[in-house]
Amino acid sequence: MNIQLRKLCHARSGDKGDTANIGLIALKPEYYPIIQREITAARVQKHFEGVVFGAVERFELPNLGALNFLLHEALGGGGTKSLKNDAQGKTLSAALLRMEIDINDNITL
Amino acid sequence: MKPLIRIASGQGFWGDLLTAPLQQVKQGPVDYLVLDYLAEVTMSILQKQKRKDPRLGYAKDLIPLLEEILPECVERNIKVITNGGGVNPESCSEAILAVAQKLGISDLKVGVVSGDDILDRVDQFRQQGFELKNMETAEPLAGIRNKLESANVYFGASPIAAALRLGAHIVVTGRTTDTGLTLAPMMYEFGWSEQDWNRLAAGTVAGHILECGGQASGGNFSADWRSVPDLAHIGFPIAEAYPTGEFIITKHAGTGGMVSVQTITEQLVYEIGDPRKYITPDCVADFTSIKLEQSGKDRVKVSGVKGTPATDTYKVSMAYFDGYTAFGTLTYSWPDALEKAKRADEILRARLSDLGLHFEEIRTEFLGYNSCHGPLADSSHETNEVVLRVGVRGTDFDAVERFGKELAPLILTGPPAATGFAGGRPKPKEVISYWPALIPKAALSPRVSINQR
Numbered sequence: 001m002n003i004q005l006r007k008l009c010h011a012r013s014g015d016k017g018d019t020a021n022i023g024l025i026a027l028k029p030e031y032y033p034i035i036q037r038e039i040t041a042a043r044v045q046k047h048f049e050g051v052v053f054g055a056v057e058r059f060e061l062p063n064l065g066a067l068n069f070l071l072h073e074a075l076g077g078g079g080t081k082s083l084k085n086d087a088q089g090k091t092l093s094a095a096l097l098r099m100e101i102d103i104n105d106n107i108t109l
Numbered sequence: 110m111k112p113l114i115r116i117a118s119g120q121g122f123w124g125d126l127l128t129a130p131l132q133q134v135k136q137g138p139v140d141y142l143v144l145d146y147l148a149e150v151t152m153s154i155l156q157k158q159k160r161k162d163p164r165l166g167y168a169k170d171l172i173p174l175l176e177e178i179l180p181e182c183v184e185r186n187i188k189v190i191t192n193g194g195g196v197n198p199e200s201c202s203e204a205i206l207a208v209a210q211k212l213g214i215s216d217l218k219v220g221v222v223s224g225d226d227i228l229d230r231v232d233q234f235r236q237q238g239f240e241l242k243n244m245e246t247a248e249p250l251a252g253i254r255n256k257l258e259s260a261n262v263y264f265g266a267s268p269i270a271a272a273l274r275l276g277a278h279i280v281v282t283g284r285t286t287d288t289g290l291t292l293a294p295m296m297y298e299f300g301w302s303e304q305d306w307n308r309l310a311a312g313t314v315a316g317h318i319l320e321c322g323g324q325a326s327g328g329n330f331s332a333d334w335r336s337v338p339d340l341a342h343i344g345f346p347i348a349e350a351y352p353t354g355e356f357i358i359t360k361h362a363g364t365g366g367m368v369s370v371q372t373i374t375e376q377l378v379y380e381i382g383d384p385r386k387y388i389t390p391d392c393v394a395d396f397t398s399i400k401l402e403q404s405g406k407d408r409v410k411v412s413g414v415k416g417t418p419a420t421d422t423y424k425v426s427m428a429y430f431d432g433y434t435a436f437g438t439l440t441y442s443w444p445d446a447l448e449k450a451k452r453a454d455e456i457l458r459a460r461l462s463d464l465g466l467h468f469e470e471i472r473t474e475f476l477g478y479n480s481c482h483g484p485l486a487d488s489s490h491e492t493n494e495v496v497l498r499v500g501v502r503g504t505d506f507d508a509v510e511r512f513g514k515e516l517a518p519l520i521l522t523g524p525p526a527a528t529g530f531a532g533g534r535p536k537p538k539e540v541i542s543y544w545p546a547l548i549p550k551a552a553l554s555p556r557v558s559i560n561q562r
Contacts, residue, residue, distance in 0.1 A: 010332035010371065014380035017245065017543060023378020025371070027332060050484040061384050061397050064374050068384055076472065080150060081431060081540050083472035083500035085480035093331060095482040 002102050007109055009035060011093035018078035019054075019070055020089030022096050026065040030107060035067060036060065038101050044069055047099050051092075069096070114298050116141040116291050116315070116348045121322025122148055123168055123193075129322060129345045134178045134187060137361035139347060140298075142182070143290040144171065144191035145320055152284060153258040153428040153541045155195040156228070166197030167204070167281070175279075176208045183214055183278070190269060190290045194281035196259065198223050201281045202560040210562060217561060220272025222282035224556040227425065227548075228260045234552060241425060241546040250544070256429040258541060262548065263424045265390030266312070267303060268555035269293035275559050284426065286389050288316030291348060299352040303391075310394035310416025311354035313387065317394075318358055318376050318411070319346050325358065325376040326407075327366030332375075339365025344407075355412045357404060368407040390423055390550075392416040422547040431542035432469065433509040436500040437516035438476070440529030443493050449524035450475055450497040456523050457499060460515055468503040468512075496529065502540065509537040 005024075008031045013022040024039065026032040041058040048056070054072030061068060075089050076082035086092070117139040119130030123146040133142055146168040159166030171193040182189060194201040202219040209217040227234065231254070235241060241250045261284035270293045272280045280293075292312035295301060301308045318325050325346040327337040344364025350356040358368055377396060381387060384396035398415035441449040454473045461471070474480035476496035478488075501512045513535035520527045 010330075010375065012329070012331060012375040012379050016380060016382070017545070021378075021380055021382065023375065023381070025332075025374050025378065048485075051482075059382075059384050061378070063397055063399055064377060064401070066374060066378050068378055068381060070382060076470075077542075079541070079543055080434070080538075081502065081542050083434065083436070083470055083502055085474050085476060085498060091481035095485050097331075098482070098485055 001104065002100055004097070005039070005099045005101065006097035009097060011097055013089050013091070013093035015075055015078060015088040018075050019072050020074040020092050022069045022071065022093050024067045024069065024096060029065055032062065032065040034103060034105055034107070038103065039067060041069070044096065047096065048074070051095070110300065110352060111298055113349055113351050114140045114294060116143060116294055116319065116350060118143055118319035118322050118345045118347070120144045120146060121320065121324060122146070123151055123170065125322055127170070127174070130174055131178060132361065132364065133345055133347070134181055136364065139187055141294045142187055142189045143319060144189065144193055145287045145290060146171070146191065146193040147195065147284060149426055149428065149543055150541055152196060152261050152426065155197070156259045159196050164200050167195040167201035168193030171201065172204050172208055175205055176212065179209060179212055179214060183217070188273070188277070188294070189279045190293060191280070192282045192285045192290060194221070194223070194283050196226050196261070196283060198281045198283050199560070205279060205281070206560060206562050215562070217279070218277050219560045220275060220277025220280035221558050221560055222264065222268040222272055222280065222285065222555055224554060225262045225264050225283040225285070226260070227262055227553070228257065231257065231260050234548065237552070239548050239552055241427070241548065244545050244547050250546070253429045253544060256431070258428045258430055260425060260427040262553065263390060263426065264555045265289040266292035266296055267391065268557045270296040271557045272559070273297040275557065277559060287320035288313045288389050289391060291316035291319050292391060295350050304418070306392050306416035306418055307414060308354035309392040311356065311414040312350070313389055313392060313394045313416070314396070314399060314411060314414050315348040315350060315356050317387070318373060319348055321376060321379065322346070323366060324379065325373060326360050326368050327372055330372050330375060332371050337367055341365060354414065355410065357408050357410050359408045368409055370401045370403050370409055373401055373409045388420060390419060392419050421550055423550055425546040425548050427544035427546065428541045429544060431540040432502055432504040433506055433537040434500060434502045434540055435509045435513050435535040435537045436498065437513060437535040438529065439497045439516060439519060439527045441495055441497060441524065442526045442528070443491070446492050446495040447475060447478055449526065450495045453497055453519050453523045453527065454499065457515055457519060461512060464511065466508045466511055467505070468501045468508065470502045472500045474498045506537055513537070
């Protein structure tokens with residue numbers, strides 16, 4: 001089953017200098033093992049090709065059903081230096097939810 | 110000891126809803142009102158104001174707000190804690206006392222936490238061997254030393270708790286962590302020790318949830334955003350804190366917005382790094398230990414928070430002048446809106462090149478198409494209209510200013526159907542960049558005092 005991440009998760013993003021963070025949260029507890037398995041740092045790095053120019057780090061928060069991603073060199077220098085309309089990376093959370101994954105899990109949406 | 114205290118978030122940043130702190134005080138029971146005014150860019154703006162007038166350099170919005178709520182705060186013993194003192198908490202306390210006098214309130218004690226502003230001591234610290242090198246890039250400070258606009262140490266909750274122990278009704282601070290504003294009243298009221306890491310971590314988590322105001326109670330909520338009721342009258346979050354370190358996040362009855370496990374989770378993951386090491390001057394909180402439970406309508410119980418000992422350094426936030434930027438926009442309509450905007454951008458760049466202007470960066474984005482998601486944007490539909498947005502950055506003021514004169518001519522000398530050029534030529538703005546560093550806690554101390562008439 002090909003599914004867009006927005007059907008499984010909600011998310012919020014923000015900035016710290018030129019690094020953006022995206023908190024990706026499973027909409028239901030049973031979705032967490034799926035995103036934990038599928039949404040690797042490497043996959044997020046690939047998804048954000050041309051947007052993120054540094055490394056992507058991933059951290060797990062199983063207690064909240066969430067993953068936290070740090071996207072380095074993602075904000076055009078960050079702060080008041082950035083020439084981006086979204087200099088704080090507020091919409092990168094939605095950009096991650098565009099991702100499509102192919103899964104065989106038996107889930108109810 | 111009180112069985113519980115209610116700590117209300119009144120501002121998530123300088124520029125937040127002006128009515129929020131009034132609502133927090135007037136629409137239900139609260140013991141503390143916490144107001145966060147300081148983003149990183151704010152300190153350098155306040156330094157500039159202070160250079161022009163030595164009585165300024167604090168969040169001026171605070172004064173008319175206090176004029177409105179002080180009588181009720183005094184009557185109901187609601188204490189106010191804010192970092193709105195900026196780079197001049199002493200002057201801020203004087204302005205507050207002047208307002209109190211005007212309102213006929215005597216005996217008001219304003220606690221002042223200062224000592225965080227180290228702009229005048231930077232060289233002294235470097236001579237003592239504290240390098241203040243960039244903690245992210247390891248670059249030495251020397252390269253930007255002469256361009257420094259502000260330098261402030263982040264203090265935590267302890268000096269605020271000390272001011273409360275001295276009897277302060279209002280505490281104004283300079284650069285204090287957002288989380289410290291909320292943790293401090295718990296330490297003071299419940300007598301928590303400065304080594305009670307789990308409870309300090311719990312109060313820190315409460316502070317993280319409150320520090321962005323309505324973003325914890327239904328604002329900017331990405332799950333089922335349509336389901337959030339009455340955002341026009343959003344209730345700001347309140348932490349109902351207990352001596353055990355457990356707390357409940359709620360909001361006043363009758364207000365809009367919502368408090369759910371989902372809204373709190375979104376705020377918990379906002380602007381964090383390694384969730385096991387959420388570092389503040391007070392402790393290191395482990396966000397993977399947090400347990401959330403919906404304990405009623407618009408009530409989320411937070412428990413289980415674990416912490417570890419604080420580090421032996423303070424974070425220093427420095428800001429320095431780093432050139433100029435300017436931005437210009439033009440709107441292109443259907444048909445071929447995006448193609449026209451792209452052509453206009455090519456023409457603009459050719460003219461800038463003919464003029465021999467050099468910039469560190471020129472960036473073009475198309476609002477309505479790709480300014481949010483860049484190359485991830487969906488290009489399969491024709492856009493009805495698109496806003497061409499071009500920004501430049503450079504160290505040459507004249508070049509950045511000249512760029513601003515090249516936008517409007519495109520209306521009559523570029524592709525057809527351009528509009529939306531109101532408000533005059535783009536003006537250069539100063540770029541303020543950040544220099545985060547660390548300094549040993551032993552190198553300096555916060556100053557705590559009480560100001561009263």
